[in-house]
Amino acid sequence: MTWAEARAIALRASPSAPVEEVPLSTARGCRLARPLTALVPVPGTDVSAMDGYAVAGEGPWRVLGRVLAGGRAHGEVLKPGCAVEIATGAPVPEGTTSVLPYEAAHPLAPTPPTHDSPTLSGEREGVWVAGVVQEGRHVRRRGEDVGLGEVVLGAGTRVTPAVLGLAAALGHDVLAVHRRLEVAVLVTGDEVIGEGLPEPGRVRDAIGPFLPGLIAWAGARVGPRLTIPDGAAPLRAALMPHPPAVPDRATSVPPGDGAPASLGDGAPGSPAQGARRPSAQKADAGRVGWEGGAEIVVVCGASSKGPADHLRAVLDDLGAEVLVDGVAVRPGHPQLLARLPCGRLVVGLPGNPFAALAAALTLLVPLLKGERYEYGERMTLAVTPAPASPTSPSHRNQQPVHAAHQAPRGHRHSNTRLVPVRRSGKGAVPVGHDRPGSLWGAAMADALAVLPPGWDGEPVELLELPD
Ligand SMILES: Nc1nc2c(c(=O)[nH]1)N[C@H]1C(S)=C(S)[C@@H](COP(=O)(O)OP(=O)(O)OC[C@H]3O[C@@H](n4cnc5c(N)ncnc54)[C@H](O)[C@@H]3O)O[C@H]1N2
Numbered sequence: 001m002t003w004a005e006a007r008a009i010a011l012r013a014s015p016s017a018p019v020e021e022v023p024l025s026t027a028r029g030c031r032l033a034r035p036l037t038a039l040v041p042v043p044g045t046d047v048s049a050m051d052g053y054a055v056a057g058e059g060p061w062r063v064l065g066r067v068l069a070g071g072r073a074h075g076e077v078l079k080p081g082c083a084v085e086i087a088t089g090a091p092v093p094e095g096t097t098s099v100l101p102y103e104a105a106h107p108l109a110p111t112p113p114t115h116d117s118p119t120l121s122g123e124r125e126g127v128w129v130a131g132v133v134q135e136g137r138h139v140r141r142r143g144e145d146v147g148l149g150e151v152v153l154g155a156g157t158r159v160t161p162a163v164l165g166l167a168a169a170l171g172h173d174v175l176a177v178h179r180r181l182e183v184a185v186l187v188t189g190d191e192v193i194g195e196g197l198p199e200p201g202r203v204r205d206a207i208g209p210f211l212p213g214l215i216a217w218a219g220a221r222v223g224p225r226l227t228i229p230d231g232a233a234p235l236r237a238a239l240m241p242h243p244p245a246v247p248d249r250a251t252s253v254p255p256g257d258g259a260p261a262s263l264g265d266g267a268p269g270s271p272a273q274g275a276r277r278p279s280a281q282k283a284d285a286g287r288v289g290w291e292g293g294a295e296i297v298v299v300c301g302a303s304s305k306g307p308a309d310h311l312r313a314v315l316d317d318l319g320a321e322v323l324v325d326g327v328a329v330r331p332g333h334p335q336l337l338a339r340l341p342c343g344r345l346v347v348g349l350p351g352n353p354f355a356a357l358a359a360a361l362t363l364l365v366p367l368l369k370g371e372r373y374e375y376g377e378r379m380t381l382a383v384t385p386a387p388a389s390p391t392s393p394s395h396r397n398q399q400p401v402h403a404a405h406q407a408p409r410g411h412r413h414s415n416t417r418l419v420p421v422r423r424s425g426k427g428a429v430p431v432g433h434d435r436p437g438s439l440w441g442a443a444m445a446d447a448l449a450v451l452p453p454g455w456d457g458e459p460v461e462l463l464e465l466p467d
């Protein structure tokens, strides 16, 4: 299968996330399932936009009282020549024609008024202010910002902090959102350790640590993460969704935690799921939250053809439909995508960490983004001369694009190649250090350049790396 076909299949297989009503406090990052409408107008009534005086008609004005935001409203209609002292956000009395800010207000001494005030008969009493106002100024009218029932955001909008504030202002306590897809992670490999310095023959898990960031970046939720021993039985037990189960030697980390816990102390693998008592299954399930309903399970390692690589056999055993079984891409060719009979999707990532990252960008990110997936921009690859000799010290950092680009016709690579690059004014520059077992190049890169089979120097698509 070509790399482009594999990505297209993953995009088509993207599961739709269920809709649920969640409180505002947990909605951030989700997508709105329905348009957001105003349950109340904003402002809810005519209010002052300034601290000062709500006035009616021409000045000077006799000040009849004071209205604070959240306090008692002025109960009577404001008649021409009258004012109330008012706070920003407080409801202006009916009859208000504008607000005179404190800065523009001049208090007047208690002398006879210059015109016939309706509230005075000849003498000016109490507090008076004067000033220049413009009709309607500094009064926010009911519904002026958002009208009652108005649709302010469409379905599909991502819930950002600003969206949460807006929803609250419009009267919402809960939002109908598409729940973020949940991804469970199974790290396989008896040689893989979760922390500390690996002894010879052991290796630090380098995939488990990058997956949570990648999954969150793609808009999904990190579910349970388990480290399971090599062997078909633990893998089968961990993949079996009904009833939820976890092998005895599996250890788990709560979502979003650090590195996966290490393996147990060498006890044999768990018995097959069917041999376990229901109570034990339940306890294990509770321990790891596996019943949380992850729509996608990522299996790291066990994807190839070695004696400890059981993924294909186990999937076959479970009656899974295999959608992608190996891809003509370097690195990452043993990657896999399958659907279990219950609908849960399984993504198999190769054990080599850079190969796993490349495979995650090929299959997992399109699955998680679905309709939101965007193809990368195209850019020219800035190629520099290849090292003089394969044995020269710089050879291990050589940029493999050159060899292929310069290869004679008919001998070009039949695989797509994913090459870590940095953007520059000259185009996308390969950063090297791109062997399947090392994330060094990817760690220095902005993106992976997609060089199709037979690439001949034309601009290439850049697959964004999670920031
Ligand atoms: N006969 C064949 N052998 C291999 C093939 C093949 O087609 N035929 N493909 C090679 C390629 S390419 C890759 S990639 C690997 C994929 O192997 P697996 O997915 O089965 O993974 P493992 O064998 O378990 O491990 C491979 C390699 O990666 C290290 N590893 C595993 N997990 C982790 C981890 N979480 N963090 C860091 N490193 C990890 C493991 O120690 C091995 O060195 O198969 C090739 N072989």
Ligand code: MOO
Binding pocket: 329, 330, 331, 332, 333, 334, 350, 352, 355, 356, 436, 437
């Ligand atoms: O997936 Mo492997 O090279 O292609 O490491």
